[in-house]
Amino acid sequence: MTATDYDLFVIGGGSGGVRAARIAAGYGAKVALAEEDRYGGTCVIRGCVPKKLFVYASRFGDEFEDARGFGWTAGDVSFDWATLKANKDREILRISQVYEGNLKAKGVTTLDTRAVIDGAGAVKLADGRRVTARTILIATGGRPSRYGDIPGAAHIITSNEAFELEKLPRRILVCGGGYIAVEFASIFAGLGVETTLIHRRDKVLRGFDEDLRDALMEALAQRGIKLVMNEALTGVARDGDSFHVALRGGGSLETDLVLSAIGREPATHGLGLETAGVRTGAKGEIIVDSFSQTTAPGIFAVGDVTDRVNLTPVAIREGHAFADSVFGNKRVQVDHSQVPTAVFTTPELATVGLSEEAARALGHTLDIYKARFRPLRNTVSGRAERMLMKLVVDRDTDRVLGCHVLGPDAAEIVQMAAVALQLGARKADFDATVALHPSVAEELVTMREKWVPAS
Incomplete structure (x- = not known):
């Protein structure tokens, strides 16, 4: 067998990639992992963890209000966005450092740089170095989908930017009907922001049980969230410190911030997949078999980049199963049929x-x-x-x-x-x-x- 620099090279330091690297190293493989941002991926940096912290913050208003029924008298209460954001950033930094530390403790070489496929059995780093590996794992996750080619689309932020706002808006328009959209609508409404949710379909959370969908929409409306269904944006124009939003049905809305939460797409652009014959689907997702093997020998992919079940625990399970199968002499398939999931609305x-x-x-x-x-x-x-x-x-x-x-x-x-x-x-x-x-x-x-x- 031709000598290589590593037994396994992982592209992406999110949940799936980190788990795969650690388990493979535990089996004795020589492993390197490249991450161009921070360790932890979408979940830790701009997904599950910061979102759940924001969810907690958004629910304290209910706690103060409900306490009166149980005999408590609460004094003046106020909310400071800057404090929440600073504490969120501190916690994310801590968890990210834990991820990196766990890799190093297992003997994984960490490379703080971008890496792309450079033909069969090789990757190229941002500094131009070419590294070879017997096995390559792609675990680059996903990224927010942009709203589309409409006038003023540059004014629309995504969930990435929502976590980094310098101040809370007085009014927000959230576009979408999936997990991210309804969760952010709940968060902002709970923090006192006048919130409107607009969606091109008649109900939110397509694919969920109909009774759940109906009951959630009723609850969101009771909480003061304005639901605008069967509608879409056709343009966004700045008007001083606010925005004028034109709608497909001919109406319009005024808001201080427009958030697009219409979904996510696999982060495969510019990865050099074509140089090794890695096949992708219509949305850019990497096509894999039940063992996460791509169409190219020696190249595997796990997590959201494959667009199977896009949940952090699933990416972790896929990464672990990959390492067991390739380096642990245990052929393990992940069962995607019985996956629990939650939507952290209120x-x-x-x-x-x-x-x-x-x-x-x-x-x-x-x-x-x-x-x-x-x-x-x-x-x-x-x-x-x-x-x-x-x-x-x-x-x-x-x-x-x-x-x-x-x-x-x-x-x-x-x-x-x-x-x-x-x-x-x-x-x-x-x-x-x-x-x-x-x-x-x-x-x-x-x-x-x-x-x-x-x-």
């Missing part, structure tokens, strides 16, 4: 398994169990917000196919429900489980009445 929602609509499309005959109620906390605080819990059950086998929750701590509840679904739990198993009372989660094991649609 109220938050979480889901695992099949939606009612997807289950019916697959031919299942279903029993549906639903509970809609005000949590005990809300009855005393006076908050009108209601919780939704739903189980999708195959009538013939009694197996629970999907679990869907909207309300406080939905993500924490569904994480544990995901274990049950992974084990193939039946509705009878849920019924036989003793309820933990009083809790909202107990509804999952006390629901007995099948839902019957109105005729």
